Amino acid sequence: MQDFAESFSLAFRLILSADADLAEIVLLSLKVSLSATLCACMIGMSLGAAIAIFRFPGRGVLLVLTNALMGLPPVVVGLAIYMLLSNAGPFGTFQLLYSPTAMIIAQTVLVTPIATALTRQVIADLHTEYDEQLRSLALGPFATLTTLLWDGRFSLITVALAGFGRAVAEVGAVIIVGGNINHVTRVMTTAIALETSKGDLALALALGLILIGISISVNAALMALKGTARRFAYE
Amino acid sequence: MNNIPQNVSPNASFAVTNPLLPLRAEDLSYAPDGLALLDKVSLQIAEGGISMILGPNGAGKSILMRILHGLIPASAGTVSWRGQTANREIRKRQAMVFQKPVLLRRSVTANLDHALNAAGVPRADRNRRATEALKEAGIAHLAARPARVLSGGEQQRLALARALSLQPDVLFLDEPTASLDPASTAAIEALVLAAERRGCKIVMISHDIHQARRLASEIIFMDRGRIAEQSAAAFFEAPSSAAARDYLAGRLHLPDGA
Numbered sequence A: 001m002q003d004f005a006e007s008f009s010l011a012f013r014l015i016l017s018a019d020a021d022l023a024e025i026v027l028l029s030l031k032v033s034l035s036a037t038l039c040a041c042m043i044g045m046s047l048g049a050a051i052a053i054f055r056f057p058g059r060g061v062l063l064v065l066t067n068a069l070m071g072l073p074p075v076v077v078g079l080a081i082y083m084l085l086s087n088a089g090p091f092g093t094f095q096l097l098y099s100p101t102a103m104i105i106a107q108t109v110l111v112t113p114i115a116t117a118l119t120r121q122v123i124a125d126l127h128t129e130y131d132e133q134l135r136s137l138a139l140g141p142f143a144t145l146t147t148l149l150w151d152g153r154f155s156l157i158t159v160a161l162a163g164f165g166r167a168v169a170e171v172g173a174v175i176i177v178g179g180n181i182n183h184v185t186r187v188m189t190t191a192i193a194l195e196t197s198k199g200d201l202a203l204a205l206a207l208g209l210i211l212i213g214i215s216i217s218v219n220a221a222l223m224a225l226k227g228t229a230r231r232f233a234y235e
Numbered sequence B: 001m002n003n004i005p006q007n008v009s010p011n012a013s014f015a016v017t018n019p020l021l022p023l024r025a026e027d028l029s030y031a032p033d034g035l036a037l038l039d040k041v042s043l044q045i046a047e048g049g050i051s052m053i054l055g056p057n058g059a060g061k062s063i064l065m066r067i068l069h070g071l072i073p074a075s076a077g078t079v080s081w082r083g084q085t086a087n088r089e090i091r092k093r094q095a096m097v098f099q100k101p102v103l104l105r106r107s108v109t110a111n112l113d114h115a116l117n118a119a120g121v122p123r124a125d126r127n128r129r130a131t132e133a134l135k136e137a138g139i140a141h142l143a144a145r146p147a148r149v150l151s152g153g154e155q156q157r158l159a160l161a162r163a164l165s166l167q168p169d170v171l172f173l174d175e176p177t178a179s180l181d182p183a184s185t186a187a188i189e190a191l192v193l194a195a196e197r198r199g200c201k202i203v204m205i206s207h208d209i210h211q212a213r214r215l216a217s218e219i220i221f222m223d224r225g226r227i228a229e230q231s232a233a234a235f236f237e238a239p240s241s242a243a244a245r246d247y248l249a250g251r252l253h254l255p256d257g258a
């Protein structure tokens, strides 16, 4: 009990003093997960919107694939990316393994199916509602797409936040492809795993508290967004 | 609306040349899953005036309008505009206001801007046209509001303003004054008449017999997927079909033997 209390006070002190190691880990985490979310949203939202409103060959396969990939365990994604990036793998020459780039790739792979599936749902619902009006205006396919993406903006920001939440909290994939190397690829979740196993609870706790803080902030942002959308009848 | 001759003959308030009309439908059928919702409907709509489609609920009025406007394909039959089958250019000269208006998740002005942009109106003109249309519809004070928080009547006016801002040659209106109060109804009717006077052909569905009397230059009466009669406004004094007589008298029209 005594130890835990001490760990907590140490953890708070680390946070409040903006400890350099702690800050480095947090910043790398944010950088990796935000980059991955950005990439995943760019791919997933285009793909999801396309699946929602266009009929093209391979659409059915894509639909099944994104739904299947949505529940992928992070460790499996980590393993797959590891094999692709390792020296023996097809992309070995790029020497990306154990770099932040590898972690961004892994999290992008993890989040893209979610962004795709959620976007498809948002855009499909909107399309059902707008279809006749947009066709009455003789809107072309590209203008239809941009209209729907813009009018789905509140829901799509929600999609991005959900994707970021999944990326930043994930540990299985980044620990495999990143390796949790101090000052290079150590992010919040991998640091927590390592420090806990070493028995250094203070740093782990501090990072845990920050992760919880991020999760709460993301959810607060989601609620504020929903409130705004409702006020404007934009939902 | 384009190339309206200024020297209109004195005794015809709508002697203008509408580039789309006559609109001709021949043997239109619509039968999804084998249900005959429209059954060999043929009609011709000439330029000028307001063609009013009347008929009981479920008669197929909205379906017919959607097919004429090109939103759903008929199972059989043809629609032609001045002898031409519809294409994108012909569609762009038409507008439609739906029974339940579809408004984008944007401000009132942005809703008009979107439609004007789709119609290819240059950015510099869009704002002016939007402002004019809103003023004419009496909702200029709502310009900055999110469109979807407007009341039902205001939404109907916005949908009509958006359609009119496109300056269509043919305007389809599916019950534009359903659920409106008398003042709003009068305002919408005034807008519709003003558009008609400018040379826009109006094809309108209504359940309001008084409104039909006020506005219609011809009546297209539908009953169970067919056109029971198409006639000039004398329809109200001497309807020729039994279905129309029952409809006007407020009776339910039952098929023989039912």
Ligand SMILES: Nc1ncnc2c1ncn2[C@@H]1O[C@H](COP(=O)(O)OP(=O)(O)OP(=O)(O)O)[C@@H](O)[C@H]1O
Residues within 6 Å of the ligand: B032, B035, B037, B055, B056, B057, B058, B059, B060, B061, B062, B063, B064, B099
């Ligand atoms: N896709 C569809 N599949 C099956 N039935 C349909 C479909 N679309 C419409 N219907 C049916 O077709 C009939 C005619 O519909 P429509 O909307 O044209 O009626 P309406 O004359 O406009 O009636 P109202 O006055 O109530 O608006 C209705 O009975 C409706 O239920």
Ligand SMILES: [Mg+2]
Residues within 6 Å of the ligand: B061, B062, B063, B099, B174
């Ligand atoms: Mg209807």
